Amino acid sequence: MSTPFVSTVRLLVAGLIATLAIPVMSIAKPISPDFVALAKRLKPTVVNIRTTKNIKPRQRARHPQLQQPPFGNFFDDFFGRYFDEAPQQRPRREQALGTGFIISAEGYILTNNHVVSGADEVMVKLSDGREIKGELKGSDEKLDLALIKISEKEKLPVAELGDSDNLEVGEWVMAIGNPFGLAQTVTAGIVSAKGRVIGSGPYDDYIQTDASINPGNSGGPLFDANGRVIGINTAIIAGGQGIGFAIPINMAKDIVAQLRDKGRVTRGYLGVRFQPLTADLAKSFGLDSDKGALIASVEKDTPADKAGLKAGDIILEYDGKPITEGNELPRYVAVTPIDKKVKLVIFRDGKKQVVGVTIARLKDGEAQAAAAGTTESASIGIVVQELTKELASRLGIRDTKGLIVSEVKPGSSAEEAGIAAGDMIIEVNGQGPDTQEKYNAAVAKLKKGDVARLLLKRPDGALYYVAVKIDQ
Structure with missing residues (x-):
């Protein structure tokens, strides 16, 4: 026999069961790394690099010299060269600032080649303020990497190297460097993209990040959320904001031993x-x-x-x-x-x-x-290649010599003019460039605002003139 009390309990139990049976939807919120803890732990592994290059005196020019801007070349490209302008007849010393990170307790430091290239003296400043003379053990211009060695009795803190192949777009990253000479600066952001090709060399494969990178950050580490180095900060886009590029650390791992043992890289x-x-x-x-x-x-x-x-x-x-x-x-x-x-x-x-x-x-x-097998004209917006017998046969083209358009950049003037992949270039402004060298020479004469007249041969054999405005 059911009493009012028992009925109430049964209703409560039933309601509880029903509530538990309903799946509760929860939204997982991304948790950012503890950047405070990371910065304290990782700063000792990052060093500031100062290089000095002795510039030989030049003969005084016999013609009037144009007045230099107030600040001259205060920042040179990416890594921030600081110039002490002196009269032309006097020798001067050119200084550059950059960043590096310690990869072994014995004092090996990885940085960019462009930070130390041509330097007569390399000074390494540790996070505790000590400054030690560094020795260049090896460099690789193609990857823009250099290995420095400093002598220190005590074992040095080491930056752990991560795995850049497993890096995902959207991951948190942190950069530590020496931007504009401001030592031990920490910035954070995410991985914006992977596999970026920016035209710096045949082995481009950059990590793009929005972590703030500036002149002086060159050669510094890009850490993941676990404090492992996954990239080496190397470049920025001139005038760009929030766009920096880092060499994947796995590419550096492949050559560090060669730099240490041979001073150069064999490929x-x-x-x-x-x-x-x-x-x-x-x-x-x-x-x-x-x-x-x-x-x-x-x-x-x-x-x-x-x-x-x-x-x-x-x-x-x-x-x-x-x-x-x-x-x-x-x-x-x-x-x-x-x-x-x-x-x-x-x-x-x-x-x-x-x-x-x-x-x-x-x-x-x-x-x-x-x-490389092609030539690209950024001003026109096409990629061309020399035609071969084999390629002509596969494409069904009777011609066996000449230049063929293999790619048209989306949104370019070439696309607007109607140029398409498979078109043959017969003339550029009246010249017949049948080789890439001749094509390069013809394009090199063009400047922004010019109009290039191209005579094309369509895949069906029809000849067709197009006018392309040079917009870059």
Whole structure:
């Protein structure tokens, strides 16, 4: 027999059960790192670098000199050179400021090459104020990295190196550096993008961040939320705000040992000129994806030539790594041990094939051949390449010599003028540039505001004039 009390209890229990049965939706709020704790822990691993270069006296000019601006070249490019302007007939000392971080307790410090390049003296200032003379152990201009060694009896605090391959866009990051000479400055932000190509060299693969980076931050560490170095702050866009670039730390890991032991870097060499694969080009080859690197030409007597690679082959995989962007290829080749035989998965004649190639050593002057197969005119907005017999055959073009447009930049004057991938360039302002060198020379004469007249040959054989206004 149910009493009023029992009924009430039953109702309460039923209500409780019903409440518990309803899933409670909660919104997870991102928790920012404890930047205070990180800054205290990581500051001792970051150093300030001051370099001095002795400038030889110049002969006094015999013509009137223009008056320099009040502050002269107070900041030079990114890393902030501070000049002590002196009369031309007197020697002077040029100073530069930068940042570095300690990667071993024995005193090895990683920084940018452009911070120490050409310096006659390198001074390293620790976080506790001590200043020690540094020795340049090795440098790599292509990656813009340098290794410095300081002698100190006590073991030094070390910055732990992270894994930049696992970095995700949107992650918190923190930079510590020496911007404008303001030592031990801490800034924070997020990873804005990965894999940025900014035209600084054949191995561009920058991390973009909105953590404030300024002249003097060069060579400083970019830390993740766990306090591990995932990048080396290197560049900013001139006039840009909130846009900085860092070298992924994994690229530095690959060469630190060589810098320490040899003072220079030895890289792998394949011997191809390639270009990014566009959707239109991929379709013309019968490939249903634009992932890969299109070989534009093969250098004679190179590993690629000996392996039988040829123009028109599309490299889909290199040593087990898929090629999603064309600019990945030179980076993969560069870090391959010399004489190692690697497998390439290529697309040729409508099917995939596996090719074995033995990597050689990259000699001076060969980096561009390994990493570039096109010429880009930023002012016009097109990318061109020299036509080969193999490429002409695959594209169904009767011509076997000349220049073909492989890419048109979205929103450019070229796109507005109607230029399309696959067009052949017959003339530029009346000149017939049948090689990239001649094309470069013709474009170099143009300046902002000019109008370039191009005679194009369409894939159907029709000739067509376009006028392109130079907007950059």
